[in-house]
Amino acid sequence: MRRTAVRLLLALLVALTASLGTAPAQAAVPDSPAVTYTNPIAEKRADPHIFKHTDGYYYFTATVPEYDRIVLRRATTVQGLSTASEVTIWTKHSSGVMGAHIWAPEIHYIDGKWYVYFAAGSTSDVWAIRMYVLEGTGANPLTAAWTEKGQITTTWESFSLDATTFTVNGVRYLAWAQRNPAENNNTSLFIARMANPWTIQGTPAELSQPTLSWETVGYKVNEGPAVIQHGGKVFMTYSASATDANYCLGMLTASATADLTNPASWTKSSTPVFQSNASTSQYGPGHNSFTTSEDGKSDILVYHDRSYKDISGDPLNDPNRRTRVQKVYWKADGTPDFGIPVADGVTPQRLSSYNYADRFIRHWEYRAKIEANVSPLADSQFRVVTGLAGTGTVSLESANFPGYYLRHKNFEVWVEKNDGTTAFAADASFYRRSGLADSAGVSYESYNYAGRYIRHYDYLLYVQTPGTATDRGDATFYAQ
16 A cells, blocks of 8 residues: 555656646747837838947938928937928039939948938939948038049949948948840849949849839839848848839848859848738838847838828829838748838837747737747737726727737637727726736736636637736737
8 A cells, every 4th residue: 555655646746847847938028029000100201221230329311302401300209200490401402413213222331431322313403323432421411521432333324223331241232223235124123342332343233123013013123132140141122013003022041151242142022021901001111121129129111101002103202201110020040031111100019928928919810829930920919008998998909900809708819800899899908917927017907807817728818817927928919
């Protein structure tokens, strides 16, 4: 009898140890916490470029619809740019070159001076678009003394625009769009090393030409290159097709250790990486740039689009492209996921599990659950908005189904369309609490069932009363 009892006790201990060993461990607080902004950042500002400087300011420039000048704003936050005063630092020439179609300015700080890259036509031929450079001396570019460094000379005297500069492993490059006279298209993408901020060196390399169906709608276009680096890779986004609702982003990828002037070093995406979305009423997203969040922990996509699809006349004469921003997320394989252009208003967040670091709240066939490697990204993005029930609550609105909210029914959590009833408002409203298992996280307590929280169980979401440490972990999430 004694031996049997000992054996049973040992078996119980082994089972308990195994159970503890398989219990989920606490996830680390994410390296890239949530950042939220309210879109749009600037009305009637296209081809936006935001540069975060070491002086604590963001500097913003963009194409104005009059195509006649270069403007700058600065603020200590990205959101602050929306209300910052704007200064004109340069105006088009009254005649000759640089006298028309002032497009796509970018501002950079290189070796102690400011540089603005832009495209311009001529009063004698507004379509004789070429790339030019301004140099500014002074700590604040809004009050700097600006001088013209002239045209950036390339292989051909042909339509060229959208110059951007970046460094990889200490080498500075220029990327741009240009018409290759040997090709039957509008523009292709080129790259070259730089001898100085206004001069390229060597023979430019052609990285991409518009050949895919989504690159050739209306016009055959590859333009507006922008570069972001992550995990030993260089990603170059670019814009394709006409500047209407067909405008979209493609992407080239290369290793940071490769010869970036060798076209073979780059791989092109087969499909757009960012495009119009009717659900969120965002059309023609493109001509982007990248910046980083105020805490330096998140990468931010900066771009323009319109809030409507149909345009009367030439899209270039429509003034309503707006500057917008949203967070860039990174897939497990190290590639960027831009998701969809989110709806106007506050930008969405993702909520990762406290005890399963790689799993995020998402909807699947409208049921809420936690899952890793979510695709599409927007299934795991929610806008935290004022609660439908009011009184200090919040509601979580689906990013890709605006008007649909996380709500509980029969204590299961679903994503459903707001039917306008008081019952729905109550079921879709929560009190935002400090994380039950970690105050750095967040927990959501039901508005109409006090003490019940959103938690996962077998990876599905419920509202339940947490009674154990495991329950409290299951009810804790990190905003990303």
